[in-house]
Amino acid sequence: MEEALCELSLNGRGGQLYSSCLFCCPSHHASDFHRTVYQHLACYVPKIYCLGPNLNPQNEELLAQLLLLAPLEWYLCDEDPSAGLAKLEQSNQPSQLCGHVFKVGEPTYSCRECAADPTCVLCMQCFLGSVHKEHRYRMTTSGGGGFCDCGDTEAWKKGPYCQKHEPNISDTSQEDPLAHLSSDMIARTRSIFSIVLKYSVDMLTWEKEDELPSGLEPLERGDTYYCMLFNDEVHTYEQVIYTLQKAVNCTQKEAVSFATTVDRDGRKSVRYGDFQFCEQAKSVIVRNTSRQTKPLRVQVMHSSVVAHQCFALKALGWLSHVIGYSDALRRILCQVGLEKTLEGENSSLVDTLMLCDSKMWKGARNVYHQLLMSSLLMDLKYKKLFAIQFAKNYERLQSDYVKDDHDREFSVTDLSVQMFTVPSLARMLIMEENLMTTIIRTFVDHLRHRDQRGRFQFERYTAQQAFKFRRVQSLIGDLKYVLISRPTEWSDKLREKFLEGFSAFLELLKCMQGMDPVVRQVGQHIEMEPEWEAAFTLQMKLTHIISMMQEWCASDEKVLVEAYKFSLAALTHCHGGFTDGEQPITLSMSGHSVDTIRYCVSQEKVSIHLPVSRLLAGLHVLLSKTEVAYRFPEQLPLSELSPPMLIEHPLRCLVLCAQVHAGMWRRNGFSLVNQIYYYHNVKCRVEMFDKDLIMLQAGASMMDPNHFLMIVLSRFELYHIFSSADYRKRYNRENANKDIIQQNNTLIEEMLHLIMMVVGERFAPGIGMVQSCDEIKREIIHQLCIRPMAHSELVKALPENENKETGMERVIDSVASFKKPGVTGRGLYELRPECAKQFNLYFHHYSRADQSKAEEAQRKLKRQNGEDSALPPPVLPPLCPLFASLVNLLQCDVLLAMLGTVLQWAVEPSGGHWSESMLQRVLHLIGMALLEEQQQLENSIEENDVGFNFTLKISRPGEAPSNTPSILALLETLQNAPHLEVHKDMIRWILKTVAAIKTMRERTTTAPETDATVRDKDKAERKRKAEMARLRREKIMAQMSEMQRHFINENKELFQQSLEELEASTSASLEHSPTSPDTASVCVGPRRSRPSEKRLVVTCILCQEEQEVREDGRAMVLAAFVQRSTVMSKNQRYDPLFMHPDLSFGTHTGSCGHIMHSHCWQRYFEAVQAKEQRRQQRLRVHTSYDVENGEFLCPLCECLSNTVIPLLPLTRGSKSSDHPGLGQWLGVIGQQVKALHSAHKKLKPVGESEFPVTYPNKVLCFPRDPYSSSIKEMLTTFGTATYKIGLKVHPNEQDPRVPIMCWTSCAYTIQSIERLLVDEEKPLFGSLPCRQDDCLQSLIRFSSACWTTSSLPSVQNHFIRLLAVTHLHSTLSFLVLSYSSVHCQDSSGLNVDSAQQHFLQVVTLAHVVQVLLTSIPGKNIDLYEVTSGWHLWRCVKAGVLPYLRSAALFFHHLNGVPAPPELHGKSSTAYLSYTLSLSEHFHKEYRCFSFPNLSFPRESNRLIDLPDDYSALINQASSFTCPKSGGDKSRAPTLCLVCGTMLCSQSYCCQAELDGEDVGACTAHTFTCGSGVGIFLRVRESQVLFLAGKTKGCFYAPPYLDDYGETDQGLRRGNPLHLCRERYRKIQKLWRQHGITEEIGHAQEANQTLVGIDWQHL
DSSP, X not given: OHHHHHHHHHHSHHHXXXXXXXXXXXXXXXXXXXXXXXXXXXXXXXXXXXXXXXXXXXXXXXXXXXXXXXXXXXXXXXXXXXXXXXXXXXXSOOOSOOOOBOOTTOEEEEETTTBSSTTOOBXXXXXXXXXXXXXXXXXXXXXXXXXXXXXXXXXXXXXXXXXTTOOOTTOOSOOOGGGGSOHHHHHHHHHHHHHHHHHHHHHHTOOOSSOOOTTOOOSSOOSOEXXXXXXXXXXXXXXXXXXXXXXXXXXXXXXXXXXXXXXXXXXXXXXXXXXXXXXXXXXXXXXXXXXXXXXXXXXXXXXXXXXXXXXXXXXXXXHHHHHTXXXXXHHHHHHHHXXXXXXXXXXXXXXXXXXXXXXXXXXXXXXXXXXXXXXXXXXXXXXXXXXXXXXXXXXXXXXXXXXXXXXXXXXXXXXXXXXXXXXXXXXXXHHHHOHHHHHHHHHHHHOOOBOXXXXXXXXXXXXXXXXXXXXXXXXXXXXXXXXXSOOSSOOHHHHHHHHHHHXXXXXXXXXXXXXXXXXXXXXXXXXXXXXXXXXXXXXXXXXXXXXXXXXXXXXXXXXXXXXXXXXXXXXXXXXXXXXXXXXXXXXXXXXXXXXXXXXXXTTSOBOXXXXXXXXXXXXXXXXXXXXXXXXXXXXXOGGGOOHHHHHHHHHHHHHHHHHHHTTTTGGGOHHHHHHHHHHHSTTTGGGTHHHHHHHHHHHHHTSOHHHHHHHHHHHTTOHHHHHOHHXXXXXXXHOOOHHHHHHXXXXXXXXXXXXXXXXXXXXXXXXXXXXXXXXXXXXXXXXXXXXXXXHHHHHHHXXXXXXXXXXXXXXXXXXXXXXXXXXXSOOEEEEOGGGGGGOOTTOTTOOHHHHHHHHXXXXXXXXXXXXXXXXXXXXXXXXXXXXXXXXXXXXXXXXXXXXXXXXXXXXXOOSSSSOHHHHHXXXXXXXXXXXXXXXXXXXXXXXXXXXXXXXXXXXXXXXXXXXXXXXXXXXXXXXXXXXXXXXXXXXXXXXXXXXXXXXXHHOOTTHXXXXXXXXXXHHHHHHHHHHXXXXXXXXXXXXXHHHHHHHHXXXXXXXXXXXXXXXXXXXXXXXXXXXXXXXXXXXXXXXXXXXXXXXXXXXXXXXXXXXXXXXXXXXXXXXXXXXXXXXXXXXXXXXXXXXXXXXXXXXXXXXXXXXXXXXXXXXXXXXXXXXXXXXXXXXXXXXXXXXXXXXXXXXXXXXXXXXXXXXXXXXXXXXXXXXXXXXXXHHHHHHHHHHHHHHHHHSOSTTSOOOOOEETTEEOOOOOOOSOHHHHHHHHHHHHHXXXXXXXXXXXXXXXXXXXXXXXXXXXXXXXXXXXXXXXXOOSSSOXXXXXXXXXXXXXXXXXXXXXXXXXXXXXXXXXXXXXXXXXHXXXXXXXXXXXXXXXXXXSOOOXXXXXXXXXXXXXXXXXXXXXXXXXXXXXXXXXXOSOHHHHHHHHHHHHHHHHHHXXXXXXXXXXXXXXXXXXXXXXXXXXXXXXXXXXXXXXXXXXXXXXXXXXXXXXXXXXXXXXXXXXXXXXXXXXXXXXXXXXBOSSEEEXXXXXXXXXXXXXXXXXXXXXXXXXXXHHHHHHHSTTEEEEEETTTTEEEEEETTTEEEEEOOSEEOTTSOOOTTSOSOOOOEEOHHHHHHHHHHHHXXXXXXXXXXXXXXXXXXXXXXXXXX
């Protein structure tokens, strides 16, 4: 079929079509041409597309281009398209707009300084060529779909162009792009574009499954159908896969492939055949998925319909491609798309597409959205026209989106960001289309669930309503886009339309005012937690909108005045039923009385949601900030304001918080606690808590302060306690209930704190005379008073504006200094010392915990600086005129009475009926008042100007009947009270300040003396304190020295003994110190230094019993972890029994160094096994260790282990003095090997019988086994574990490969440690941690003894074979370790020391030859002709040194000879007793060699190199496509740090089968790249992933840091990231130390949530 089609296209109809198209002149009737094209499509589309169950995309592409698109291009260009399109491109003026459409995961950059809003972004190429790369910028990864804003002048405050898109200065005129085209070309283009676009729109919006639009009916129609499955966001992958397996009888893999394609493209045909066959599959799918939710959408579609829809997508892609050649073509397509037909409104093709958006599948939506973006949104004239159409249809589009279930990114409504964020377009749409009102009303219409008073009610939301609520929140995002840039100039129409939108917004807020009210539960705990999250979600979403509305109002005085009036009217309306059921009462106190209402927060309904009140509070402050209140007072309804009404609801809300803190609402459950938390939280507080406080300040500034305080007392339900002196006494007698007393104490504390805040919080511009930067500085200072903080912690603690900015960077350097981080930790900001004086202990944004920490930190700092520990209030800025009367609260009669009452209680402490916190707050308030008076005196010209006279009022005693002492007298009394030691410094500061103020007032000659007297008193007091502290220290020191003397006397013998031992060891070490070469330590050979005969006594960590390590004693073991390793080399050669020279594979043994009895360990392991079996029956989740594979955690340090190494004593060498030379020894070895050969030939199969074998003239005897049964058992245990793990086989003690695997592990571990020491430039001995040193010693001694538990002939066979050299250090180890099995049967009298020395010589000689053969470049070089002997010597020395160092480590631990202190590698040969004359060995026999490439010394293996800038990695990952799903972008690209491979992680598409189980790409890769251990970088998350095996993994901090020394896991903050080499080296060291598995174990034990993750799917 395909061949026939190709032939047809080249010879027959294709040529005819070319000619028919070319000669069909546009002057022909348009409808004829339309019919011709449709006939051609009707004929060819079904022959190219959808010809069977298995599609062939390459063939389809080729034929579609040849038969369908090429004729269109010929017609368009009127010549060969390649030439015609090239001409168009040449004559085209390149656009100043970049318009690059972002791929999923591509890096995007936004300048924090210049972007108009956070949605303005640049692609990587434009960013690198722009000025913004030198600014503060944000880097994020795109979700796909947006485009680069380079060249858009409205998107950038400055630097709108990169170098590439910089406009040509000469090209200033905005000419019509169509001017370059001939009218003929324009007519042809318009004709072809309108036909193709109409065809595509018709097919994509076509709803009939079995018919086609007129003109496209096929010539012949077969019974061929597709069962088409559509995507939804309701069903999971697993549900779809299971259903497909049942419905279309496919394999799991095919079902996964179907599900992946459906998810990616939005639809996929799952069956092809006749109608009945497809209908059957449809019914199974619908039946299986309709039980819990709505069923999956399935359609049975005729193959010709599917074919035309496939080509329609192709045609839209072609249009996108063609208009890229010329702006003129783009302009024509825009005209065609927006052209209205006779049907009138919404009749254009673009309207049709938009309105049918929710009916299309995902793939179709994506294609036409891309076309809209590359056409309409790239042409500024038509972008405006499109925006108007979008706004006209806004309500309908949003309704469709809310009903649809696809994510927002696949909806046409997502294009709102491209239009609404353009300031000029947004203003035009507000004025022309009333967009603001439309958005708000559409939003309100969707939330129809209300209570009787018209407030939103989220309480009994169904799942469907909750889903709708989530989707409708996107409208708030659109409103934010419209408001994001404030107008600088206002027209009357803009004012009118904005205020109309503002009124609609007030209607929305009225629906929220008082929603979710709560009533205190008494007696019984609440049964069901009420729904509270929806209301707070709405509040959080609207927070920035409310702030932006206020900013818009502030930018125009007329708008501000009108908005204020509207808000006041709305609040009055909400307070309509203000006095219903609330009786009026009169309160009297201290000679003042006020009329108010009776209202108990603890009994009535109260709501935390008061957005109308809070909006009015914000506007009230703006009246002061913009000075409108002083310039146009006649325009404002200030006289109509009722201050008690303004403060009522915010005050109730604050009282509710106080009562919750006092524990009065415990029975209301967590929902209320959470609401109070968010009310104060940084995300909400700007438009909640802060505005309530401002409203109280506004109300208090317009009221008599005494009246205000009485109302506050009444709402706090504390009025009776303070209103009459005798009530408190009566109340104390009656209420002995501690809970109620405690509650009232807390309420009094909270009320005093509220008064402090009302008077003292002046840092909002408009309340105090401050700038906005002062407010941010104060926030930062108070956060850093708690402790030094990282940049990200500070950002989290500060409120963000709509642009996600906190303003911190502008001020941080003036209040804090930055301290850079080390290899771990983060960079920290520390408060500058001069800023500490601005600390306010009662800062309004402190939580209780913060306040306590800050107080402790500041007192500690003061003590360190030698100051007294008082924390007086800071000096405050002056208040603005509108709020100036607030200071009178501090000197009003009611407050003075309250302060006096609390001080009176403190003077006569009445059994817990007051608290120190209460007193502390009273002292703070007094301090605030004194500072206020002091400031006013300092700033006034004459004393008479000062109306604030607090010192006078606190000096007056009470009125006649009670005659209470004055506040000052009470303070003087309290200064000497013994129970108030903590507050003495503060009281002293107050009295000192009072004296200073009196002095200022008197201004007499005695003033300096008084001041001096106060200062002298103060100095004397400090001196007295310092003297007391010195005496106390001396007393303690004397006590300690007395105790020491007493202890030494009691333990005199012990001290004497240890002193003698110390002297002895010092003299011994002096005797043995190698002062000359003759006395140097030697660890191998006949002159071997003798190890010290010290007993090795160790303690078991389980039973704490001490035990000497002896051959015949009970076995002691070390917890160990054996693992396969490829860490030493990049080459992947897998042969566990043959150690390749590049060490490409090995078995590594590590240990935590903790020792146990073997029987204690066995008991412990059995207990772990039993516990694991019980646990598995209860819940089957992974633990951090796999008991079935012998894993356990060390009982002491919880380090992952999978076996134990037995501790062995040093073997004593034979005393023979027979030390033959090398030649003689080689002869004897030769004889031994021959004898073994012949003996093994005569032997029966291993294990059947063994008998004495005769050497010439000698008799072999059986060895005596020196080890106890428990040690032998442990030898077998460790040997079998190494064999099992190294070879991945079932354990078998008798296998002849067991000793080989043990020796391999020993050699590999030694070399891995030697490489690590070299790379870290550490000495060979003395620098290893104890755990590694003990592990190495035990491993080497085990290896020398493991032959005793194996079959003797098999070990001897290994010895014979090993003389055929492989990798030379391992050969040396193997020969030395296996020689014991030969020597044990040898009675020739040869010394083991000689054998070790000669093995070392022979193997070293072989290695030197190996080095020489690979060191000198060139092909044939005579050794005599090498010009420089030094070069040769350097090559040999460098090549042999790693081998000699490994040998030194090996023999040091094998023979127990202590290493000389100066040994650093250069003296290895002396320590090894190894001297060879190179000339003697080589110049005799060797003349000429052939040299391959350099091989020795081996290079250390390293992790891959990473780029310095993280965005380079993101860019690399964004162009990475999933290798298995046809060019689809990978959602979680993950980089292997060992080999550099990019993988498609965490997805069904790239799962592989491993041991019969499906695992993710990363897990599968670890087994090919790292023997089951892997280190990966998840690029999109900036997160390092460690994996070990299938079930173990953890996340680790990445090596990329921002300028503040912090990682950004998840790329949430978006700061530029750069590689920190020290941290990358740390990860590399962990990997090379084989510590990844251990790190994972520790992480999983510390964080149990890690255990539950299915790591195998990553």
